[in-house]
Amino acid sequence: AQSVTQLGSHVSVSEGALVLLRCNYSSSVPPYLFWYVQYPNQGLQLLLKYTTGATLVKGINGFEAEFKKSETSFHLTKPSAHMSDAAEYFCAVSEKDTGRRALTFGSGTRLQVQP
Amino acid sequence: EAGVTQFPSHSVIEKGQTVTLRCDPISGHDNLYWYRRVMGKEIKFLLHFVKESKQDESGMPNNRFLAERTGGTYSTLKVQPAELEDSGVYFCASSQEKGLAGGYNEQFFGPGTRLTVL
Numbered sequence: 480a481q482s483v484t485q486l487g488s489h490v491s492v493s494e495g496a497l498v499l500l501r502c503n504y505s506s507s508v509p510p511y512l513f514w515y516v517q518y519p520n521q522g523l524q525l526l527l528k529y530t531t532g533a534t535l536v537k538g539i540n541g542f543e544a545e546f547k548k549s550e551t552s553f554h555l556t557k558p559s560a561h562m563s564d565a566a567e568y569f570c571a572v573s574e575k576d577t578g579r580r581a582l583t584f585g586s587g588t589r590l591q592v593q594p
Numbered sequence: 595e596a597g598v599t600q601f602p603s604h605s606v607i608e609k610g611q612t613v614t615l616r617c618d619p620i621s622g623h624d625n626l627y628w629y630r631r632v633m634g635k636e637i638k639f640l641l642h643f644v645k646e647s648k649q650d651e652s653g654m655p656n657n658r659f660l661a662e663r664t665g666g667t668y669s670t671l672k673v674q675p676a677e678l679e680d681s682g683v684y685f686c687a688s689s690q691e692k693g694l695a696g697g698y699n700e701q702f703f704g705p706g707t708r709l710t711v712l
Binding site for chain 2: 520
């Protein structure tokens with residue numbers, strides 16, 4: 480069975496600082512990988528995804544993530560945090576080899592951005 | 595184009611009562627999914643419809659939960675009778691049938707229904 484681990488349920492950074500949110504997955508076959516963001520009182524929005532090809536993927540709002548197979552990781556980064564980035568971020572995976580569509584999520588990381 | 599909508603946004607019920615949640619997917623999306631997040635834990639998959647058929651219901655916790663998708667359009671999720679541990683946020687998502695490049699269909703999520711069982 481797949482599992483996703485997000486280190487740190489809460490991360491606080493200063494405005495303008497680097498954002499690094501960690502995600503590791505456990506799967507016998509490298510899965511599809513996703514980062515979702517949830518702003519207050521809104522649904523989950525896809526930030527970026529890795530399905531195939533280039534391992535460094537760019538998403539919306541200046542975020543990017545790199546798939547590292549050897550480390551089974553898909554960490555999310557942004558060079559300079561903005562106040563509007565404050566939200567909860569979820570890493571998720573989906574099986575690539577079975578065609579099963581269900582997403583398996585990590586427990587989420589709440590990002591605070593200090594002025 | 596309207597996104598995924600869910601109704602109600604909040605529901606507060608007593609233990610033992612019945613609640614029905616509704617999800618309207620994006621028009622033309624054959625795939626519909628239900629997920630829930632309980633007590634600030636991870637979001638967990640409940641089930642997946644393709645049109646009106648249940649493709650995968652491996653995440654349904656027990657037989658108190660009944661999901662339907664009549665006519666392959668909107669879906670309902672009924673909890674009967676509700677228990678305290680059913681409290682949480684129930685999310686619905688939808689996706690197209692045909693895969694995007696790379697073979698994966700993006701799932702678009704609704705805002706969720708917050709269910710509180712007292």
